[in-house]
Amino acid sequence: MTEQEIIASIALTQIPGVGSVGARNLINAVGSAEKIFSHHAELTQIVPGITPRMMEMLSSPQALLRAEAEFSFAQKNKINCITINDEAYPSRLRECPDAPVALFFKGNTDMNALRVINMVGTRNATDYGQRICRDFLADLKALCPDVLVVSGLAYGIDIHAHRGALNNGLSTIGVLAHGLDRIYPSVHRKTAIDMLENGGLLTEFLSETNPDRQNFVKRNRIVAGMSDATIVVESAVKGGALITADIAQSYHRDCFAFPGRVADEFSIGCNNLIKDNKAALILSAEDFVKAMCWDADSKAVPVAVQRQLFVDLTEEEQIVVDILQENGDSQINSLVVEADMPVNKMNTILFELEMKGVVRVLAGGMYQLL
Template sequence: MHSDCWYNIALTFIPSIGPITRKALLTEFELSKNIFNASKKDLLAVKGIGEKMVNEILQWNNPSLVDAEYAFIQKHQITPLFITDESYPKKLLECPDAPTLLYYKGTANLNTTKILSIVGTRMPTPYGHYIIENCLQTLPKDVLIVSGLALGIDTIAHQTALLNGFNTVGVLAHGLDEIYPPPNKLLAKKMLKQGGLLTEFNCKTIAEKYNFPKRNRVVAGLADATLVVETALKGGSIITADFALQYHREVIAVPGKITDQRSRGCLKLIQENKAAIYTNPNELLQQLNWVNSIPVLSPEKKALIQLMKQQEIFSMDELLQLTGLGIGSLSGLLLQLELQQIIQVLPGESFTLMPAFYST
């Protein structure tokens, strides 16, 4: 007698049946086991199920594939997440083509409240690197960072998330028995302890070209929003953004030089009103309604904030002169405001008020 998990895996091995059809079958029969034990008449009664599909279900006889996958996930302590499981990512459930079965290994909660996908070119510029570093130094640490573990922007997003104390999940276009690209094997190992790896592909599945769009839809569907950092007019990042739009998720694109090929995709998304413009992390928080309530401020902090509204950037000397405070008192106030994400410290010991607080 096979377990429910065994039948769940088996359902994904029937070639002509995709996630939408599997969902229809599960709606009718509830359990994968019931699908395999159903009669031809009952199967044909399901809307969208043709005779070819029914015959594939009835004639399917390749249990060794399922046995191998079942043994693999048990040996490597991989968690199977079936679409009817309570632990299946809730945001993905909202997508009509959500994967029927996901394989997950990691520590992050895939149902956490705030999830941001970061995607972009495999050949980023220092500008793209700076955008991600600046963003992840400001976002609250309870945001889960998702990307595709590819070289370039994906790698920078995962690495920067780890360095700044975020959980980060990589969505793969292959099975969990390998890591692609190979240079990211060490990064993936670190992510297992501070995030995780997620895939809909069984072991022995290699990173073939047609798997990447499937991977991209999970990157988009798993998150509240997709941040596109740098991308050309075509490529995986644009595909991910298109999926996010189909799923009614926020798409936010980083503007760049009009002469830079790696910014043209972002600029086109903005130009066509498919994406909001990314300007800074605090604006991103406002766009996603992730802004905490305005903190209670002391009179000294309120006075300093009012002063800093008068111009964009202040040096320490300017603030000392304008406030009349001692260096110790001013430094303490500035540190507190920085920790509250009300001001930002810039290179050269200068300070600027975050845009969200110009109206407070």
């Protein structure tokens, strides 16, 4: 991704009234964020309904200047600026209609890990909730050692999820409701620094952005969107964890909850999720792994398929098979780049290969050669 495209993508987030959905629609209509600014005078012909006020904002240098300053800040502080079309962008999040067009990441983990979960809950975690985080992640490490754990670095369940992941050698990402020029709450700075060594910090917000109330809801959609499943550990009758669960459902992602005693204040939310069939009840990591159909038995040996017996592969199908054979499990974006094919053609080829029993789809949109 070019520096100009990154800066233009950041600038697009600074145009009032555009929003994540509008920004993505503009990029899809014009072809790139850079073209939106360089060809803004032609937008009325390309994008029906674009307002004069938006045209005025796009023609102003203000947003681009702010974006250039943010890009310089990111480079100075070794922060990765990731646009929505980058291969490093969380592919699960990209599937969501309101995904941010630009993200800022500092860390060392792959956000497109094979298995990604988020653990969320009340800021007033009880001993019961803390024990669930600790035991669940220890058991999950034994069953699925490659899981990436996402949460919001907040008080309570969030921070215990991050610490439980670190204690068990699992990568963990904290999604922030502010820029990467600060850590909120500041008492979690030590954990945040530790996460940079095995995970990282992620945000859509520019530096100098305060952790205002509305930003936490925006943060929650990233937590839900970049994960295969949401796990609610403890929640009162209202709270951010329930918002994350609702968002996960709207994205058609799996949602789970640990039950609690009916009289416990911080179990009411979880019990209601289960009662209303908005979340599946789990009691252990084993329950979760079975529900997700994640084959965690590393000793299981898949039945080998003699690919040389497939004589009906087309030339393009063979190209994809060769790439998978050389690179191993791959996401569609990687295959598109390697094969130099349009994404719609790659979708068709992968579907045909799946029907022929040559590949299978894994969690996270990964394709595996059989």
